[in-house]
Amino acid sequence: MFMRNSYLRTVPNEASAIPHPTTPDVTTVRQHALEDHGMTGTQASNPQTERFAEVLPGIWRWNDGVSVDRVGTAVASPDGWILIDPPEMPDELVAVVTRDASVNAILLTDPRLAPLASGWRARGALTWAAGDPAHVPHGVDRVFTPGHPGDLPGGIRVGVLPAPEHLSAGISADGKGDDQPLGASSGSHGLALEAETWNQVAYCWTVQLPKAADGAGGVAWIAVTGDALSVAGQTPYFDEPPAGSRFATEGRTIEWHQAVLRALQALAPDVLLPGRHGPFDEAVARSTGYAGHIGRPSHVRRAPPVVGPRFGIGQAGRVLADTVASPVIRRLPVEAASLEGVFDPLAWVAEPWACTSCGTRTEPLPATCGGPPIPRLCPDCRVATRAELPEVRMMVCGGGCCTREGARALVSALRREVVANRIDRSVAIVPVSCIGECSIGPFLRVADARGAEVPVAARLRATLTETARDLAAETGEVIDAASDAVLEKWIPMVRPQDGASLVRELAPALRGTVG
Numbered sequence: 001m002f003m004r005n006s007y008l009r010t011v012p013n014e015a016s017a018i019p020h021p022t023t024p025d026v027t028t029v030r031q032h033a034l035e036d037h038g039m040t041g042t043q044a045s046n047p048q049t050e051r052f053a054e055v056l057p058g059i060w061r062w063n064d065g066v067s068v069d070r071v072g073t074a075v076a077s078p079d080g081w082i083l084i085d086p087p088e089m090p091d092e093l094v095a096v097v098t099r100d101a102s103v104n105a106i107l108l109t110d111p112r113l114a115p116l117a118s119g120w121r122a123r124g125a126l127t128w129a130a131g132d133p134a135h136v137p138h139g140v141d142r143v144f145t146p147g148h149p150g151d152l153p154g155g156i157r158v159g160v161l162p163a164p165e166h167l168s169a170g171i172s173a174d175g176k177g178d179d180q181p182l183g184a185s186s187g188s189h190g191l192a193l194e195a196e197t198w199n200q201v202a203y204c205w206t207v208q209l210p211k212a213a214d215g216a217g218g219v220a221w222i223a224v225t226g227d228a229l230s231v232a233g234q235t236p237y238f239d240e241p242p243a244g245s246r247f248a249t250e251g252r253t254i255e256w257h258q259a260v261l262r263a264l265q266a267l268a269p270d271v272l273l274p275g276r277h278g279p280f281d282e283a284v285a286r287s288t289g290y291a292g293h294i295g296r297p298s299h300v301r302r303a304p305p306v307v308g309p310r311f312g313i314g315q316a317g318r319v320l321a322d323t324v325a326s327p328v329i330r331r332l333p334v335e336a337a338s339l340e341g342v343f344d345p346l347a348w349v350a351e352p353w354a355c356t357s358c359g360t361r362t363e364p365l366p367a368t369c370g371g372p373p374i375p376r377l378c379p380d381c382r383v384a385t386r387a388e389l390p391e392v393r394m395m396v397c398g399g400g401c402c403t404r405e406g407a408r409a410l411v412s413a414l415r416r417e418v419v420a421n422r423i424d425r426s427v428a429i430v431p432v433s434c435i436g437e438c439s440i441g442p443f444l445r446v447a448d449a450r451g452a453e454v455p456v457a458a459r460l461r462a463t464l465t466e467t468a469r470d471l472a473a474e475t476g477e478v479i480d481a482a483s484d485a486v487l488e489k490w491i492p493m494v495r496p497q498d499g500a501s502l503v504r505e506l507a508p509a510l511r512g513t514v515g
Helices: 024-036 091-100 111-122 165-170 247-248 254-267 297-302 316-325 379-387 400-404 407-420 455-475 481-487 494-508
Strands: 052-056 059-063 071-077 078-086 101-107 128-129 143-144 158-160 201-207 219-233 237-239 271-278 328-332 392-397 427-432 444-448
Touching: 024 091, 024 328, 024 427, 052 271, 059 091, 059 271, 091 316, 111 128, 111 158, 158 254, 201 254, 219 254, 237 254, 237 316, 254 316, 254 407, 271 316, 271 494, 392 407, 392 494, 400 407, 407 427, 427 494, 444 455, 444 494, 455 481
Parallel strands: 078 101, 101 128, 128 143, 219 271, 237 328, 392 427
Antiparallel strands: 052 059, 059 071, 071 078, 158 201, 201 219, 219 237, 392 444
């Protein structure tokens, strides 16, 4: 069996990268100080009683008590308080913030969040947002170009986040905003896109940490995100938009979600403060790549924590790396989908418990390889599938190892492309249990109703098998007979973009005859 490291390596986003302010020998000192301040603990806080908290010296976070995951950030600076994406602030925290200084600036991670700043803006605080300085949005006072922000209040820095596919015309490759916003247009499902550019950013700065128990101090590099990243407990997740919805038409795909995570990795934060940060969610936690190890010492060694502080992520690097490789995905049952993008927040179902066809909550298959449970069809969809067999089955290994190599992102891309190419009635996407070759996944097999491999899949298998053999030769490993037997039927190392391309090639043949 050929063993290797994950192929999902981080590719730094040069447009987003900001020089890290610390040196490697400070890392241990910083970690000790963060531990003493409770930022790397593994005890879940009580979301019912905790509305706000000082997460680090001079940094307060709060929830408005209305939206369970909308969280604001208050930063003390020599010139007064700076608020980032501030929802309504609890009276007790208002008293703290306004006791010795005034709120002088509001920073928005997205200019569309300007309504959040209206109350403080009425009191005289200036509101800042990324965008085109020639087009100042309503409710914003100062606009900066994302790639060239100039001097922001408090010396805060800016990291540019990638745009969804169909809004990417609003930002060029170097992160600069276009002169003209993206015009209204129709997506593949006939829905009009809003005339807007994508100007979501992350804000970064350093904070001096209190001395740890051993007397060491240090600084931490902080990153605050907005609506581009959703988190439950300590785990980021991706809400897969229903086909035809506004978010799907914008191009909010799993590939975009992973691009956002990689851009944040390039910023290399010690502490991540998400603007959409909900309390611990057991279903989300049990969907992570090493879910089978939760509660054991092996989970501490292999994976980032799934529980921790209510208002921050202290092990940001580990969390981001783990989420890029094995993203957690939530889905909506078909009957709960809304084309307008207004969804019941309680209707979302974490992937293992969502039917692979209709998204309805159902019992998954048992986990393997220390991973999460494996999704399967709900009883109704199983009956329907037996009554009318699909022309093509796309089987993806859903074992723990393949999940940690990117299988879940692959399934999401396949699901999206099958619907977009109007072959969802002819194709079944089937996660399967571990196929016994855990080293060069994720694995995909595409077969017709007779069980024969589809020609377009055979071509991709030949290409990626050669890639796997080249990698084995480079690393001095051997692909043995057991691996060869798997590679005669299964495509190794399949990335989401590989799966999406395969579906697009397969679609014309399915509209005729699969040979």
